[in-house]
Amino acid sequence: MKKTLAVGLSSTLQKTIVFPGFALDTVNRATEYLMDASGKAVNAARVLNQLEEGSVTCLSPLGEDNARLFLDLAARDDLTVDWVSVPGRTRYCYTCVDPAVGSTTELVVDEPVDRGEAAAAGFARATEELLAKAGRHIPGVDALLFAGSRPKAWPEETAARICKLAKDAGKTVMADFHGRDLAFTLERCVPDVIKINEREFCSTFGYPYPLGVDELRGRIAEKSAEYANAIVITRGSKDTYAGYLGLAFTHPVNPVKAVNATGCGDSFTAGFLHSWLAERDMEAALAKGSWCATRNALNLRCGSIRDPND
Numbered sequence: 001m002k003k004t005l006a007v008g009l010s011s012t013l014q015k016t017i018v019f020p021g022f023a024l025d026t027v028n029r030a031t032e033y034l035m036d037a038s039g040k041a042v043n044a045a046r047v048l049n050q051l052e053e054g055s056v057t058c059l060s061p062l063g064e065d066n067a068r069l070f071l072d073l074a075a076r077d078d079l080t081v082d083w084v085s086v087p088g089r090t091r092y093c094y095t096c097v098d099p100a101v102g103s104t105t106e107l108v109v110d111e112p113v114d115r116g117e118a119a120a121a122g123f124a125r126a127t128e129e130l131l132a133k134a135g136r137h138i139p140g141v142d143a144l145l146f147a148g149s150r151p152k153a154w155p156e157e158t159a160a161r162i163c164k165l166a167k168d169a170g171k172t173v174m175a176d177f178h179g180r181d182l183a184f185t186l187e188r189c190v191p192d193v194i195k196i197n198e199r200e201f202c203s204t205f206g207y208p209y210p211l212g213v214d215e216l217r218g219r220i221a222e223k224s225a226e227y228a229n230a231i232v233i234t235r236g237s238k239d240t241y242a243g244y245l246g247l248a249f250t251h252p253v254n255p256v257k258a259v260n261a262t263g264c265g266d267s268f269t270a271g272f273l274h275s276w277l278a279e280r281d282m283e284a285a286l287a288k289g290s291w292c293a294t295r296n297a298l299n300l301r302c303g304s305i306r307d308p309n310d
Ligand SMILES: Nc1ncnc2c1ncn2[C@@H]1O[C@H](COP(=O)(O)OP(=O)(O)OP(=O)(O)O)[C@@H](O)[C@H]1O
Pocket: 196, 197, 198, 234, 235, 236, 237, 240, 253, 254, 255, 256, 257, 258, 261, 262, 263, 264, 265, 266, 267, 268, 289, 290, 293, 294, 297
């Protein structure tokens, strides 16, 4: 069994709430809700664990005020989580699903940045602890997945440093983050696989959004030649484009009416990585990623490919 260490800085407590006939300016009563340990790396880890139990360990920073709740929720998914305590609370996200109209509204409630000296010292300590823990896990895994955005309290080189630890140890590194953090990482070490969406690709590499499809496919292939790696660009319900060592790939997406598309990108990442580690075949990995993403879209739960009725 290939093993992955999944690291992300944006740990989340995710409430997915069903509101039939959701409306502004009135009282909305939920008919059901789910609560999950979440964040991009954790969503991907849950799917990896569903594909092959025991194939993943999460390394997550958790707010000291509600770490126990996150760990209890993760334990219900049999997720192995190593964690680092950070000042304050882990953030909440709310996904409001209205099955009557098929809408999904995401509310991301970031915690305020504490600019006090104690919080700064807490995050400085947590950064070094995270690096040290990553360093201890990396020898025992085949791959590092680093996914998700960076709350401002973390130093901007955090992702780059953790990716470099894994690259220097000869592990496969997959990145699902973008912008300055990805550019910064690429200057220090090149992830073997970059999986981001179309808008993130254009903004990271300075292209206008959207590019025409032919130019987009060309640019992805070009970048994968420049970095000698694999670059996978998902586009929601539109075809997925990828480049591998300069070769262009297209994978068709069969659009479905999503129950909840939140976490589709993370589910894609999990499926892609699981296949890539097994056989390093781009067509097969794109197919597995798409399969997981579609299963997730049909599931109310965010970052899950299980049968919705389970
Ligand atoms: N309506 C849909 N029907 C079928 N597949 C879908 C649908 N929406 C998303 N997907 C699948 O999910 C994959 C990832 O979606 P998307 O490009 O929106 O990811 P993302 O922007 O990274 O999402 P995330 O918010 O999870 O980071 C797509 O490539 C596709 O395979």
